[in-house]
Amino acid sequence: MIPAPFTYLRVGSVQEALDALAEYGDDAKLLAGGHSLIPLMKYRLATPKVLIDISGIAELSGVTFEGDSLVIGAATRHAIVEHSPVVKEHCRLLAYTASLVGDPQVRNRGTIGGSVAHGDSASDLPVSLLAMDAQFTAQGRNGTRTIAAADFFVGFWQTALTPNEVLINIKVPLAKQRWSYQKFTIRSQDWATVSSAVYGNAVALGAMADIPIRARDVESALLQGADISQAALLADHNTSPSSDTRASSDYRRHLARVLTEDGLREALARN
Ligand SMILES: Cc1cc2nc3c(=O)[nH]c(=O)nc-3n(C[C@H](O)[C@H](O)[C@H](O)COP(=O)(O)OP(=O)(O)OC[C@H]3O[C@@H](n4cnc5c(N)ncnc54)[C@H](O)[C@@H]3O)c2cc1C
Incomplete structure (x- = not known):
């Protein structure tokens, strides 16, 4: 439980972070809240061998x-997203989702950018x-690029x-949409x-494949007029949930159907 030796480098700007990444290459890792990287x-x-701490970069x-669009800086902590009046007003789903991440200690250190860059389904x-x-803005030494959420998650923790x-x-994107987030955990304050x-x-859906995925068959069925119960039955189509100590693959499929039905009903009630 003790990390291998490393050098700690605190940077004050994105440019300094990019310079450090260029200098240390594969030996370096960015450090934001540290709540996924440090356990690993x-x-x-x-x-x-080198940790480049970006948590103090104001920009x-x-x-x-x-x-x-609402623009959320990558090093914005979960607690800020959870409590921001602006996020609460314009993107209630995001504020609510942030409120379910771990416990208050985790939310006070962990960042939205660290969470997505870690890439855990x-x-x-x-x-x-x-x-x-959502759209993700990445900056390299040659400029910035935008990556759509659908293209951002590419594999297990990748x-x-x-x-x-x-x-x-x-x-x-700012849009008043009906929303819901359903999370099943085996302990409180858990993944x-x-x-x-x-x-x-x-x-x-989360934890139904190596990456977060869209339940496209559910979306299509709803667009074609299926009722919520019928559409939700399709939630585990084209998924590949794993079996592990938390749940079997079959149980995850069952959860996907139940949580999706609950979510669709809750969202409808918010209309
Ligand atoms: C006890 C505990 C409970 C938790 N419970 C939950 C939970 O219920 N739900 C949940 O979703 N998460 C949970 N987490 C994870 C938590 O949300 C982390 O904060 C988050 O996953 C990672 O964010 P971070 O800022 O700590 O990133 P870090 O750990 O600092 O970094 C994670 C990875 O992202 C990279 N990275 C970070 N920022 C950037 C950036 N701006 N650009 C490029 N790469 C970057 C790092 O190099 C690293 O590879 C939990 C963590 C702990 C310790």
Whole structure:
């Protein structure tokens, strides 16, 4: 439970972070809240030689507007997203989802950017961001690029970010949509065994594959006029849930159907 030795480097700007990534290459890892990376380092599943701490970069933190999007800095802590009056007013799904991440200690250190960059399918925020068709802004030494949520999560703990990029912000389209986030846990304040986010006609699932996924068959059935019960039965179509100490694959499939039905009903009631 003791990490391998590493050098700690605190940077004050995105440019300094990019310079450090270029200098140390594969030996380096960005550190935001440390609530996913440090546990991995303690298990020696990650052994970076250099940690580049980006948590103090002011330009990476906060919530602003840009056109018809809400822009959330990548190093914005979960607690800020949870309690921000602006997020609560314009994107209730995101504020609510943030409120379910771990416990208050986790929410006071962990960041939205760290959560999505970690790329864990059982994390909460990626599921809701996928349902909302969020856009992710990444910056490298050659400029910035935008990655759609649907293209961002590419494999088990893998994202479309390259090792020399910094995730700058997350843009959420402003739209008043009915919403719900359902999370099943085997203990309170735990990662999701399965989760389901509903935003308008979009449905996304967590822990039903290596990456968060959209329940496209449910969405199509709803568009074609299926009732909620019938549509929700399709929630586990095209999924590949694992069996592990939390749940069997079959139980996860059952949860996906039940949580999606509950979520669709809750969202409808909010209309
Ligand atoms: C006890 C405990 C309970 C938890 N419970 C939950 C839970 O219920 N639900 C949930 O969703 N999560 C949970 N988490 C995880 C938590 O949400 C983490 O905060 C989050 O997953 C990672 O964010 P971080 O800022 O701590 O990232 P870090 O751990 O600092 O970094 C994670 C990864 O992202 C990379 N990274 C970080 N920021 C950037 C960036 N701006 N650009 C590019 N790469 C970046 C890092 O290099 C690293 O690879 C829990 C964590 C703990 C310790």
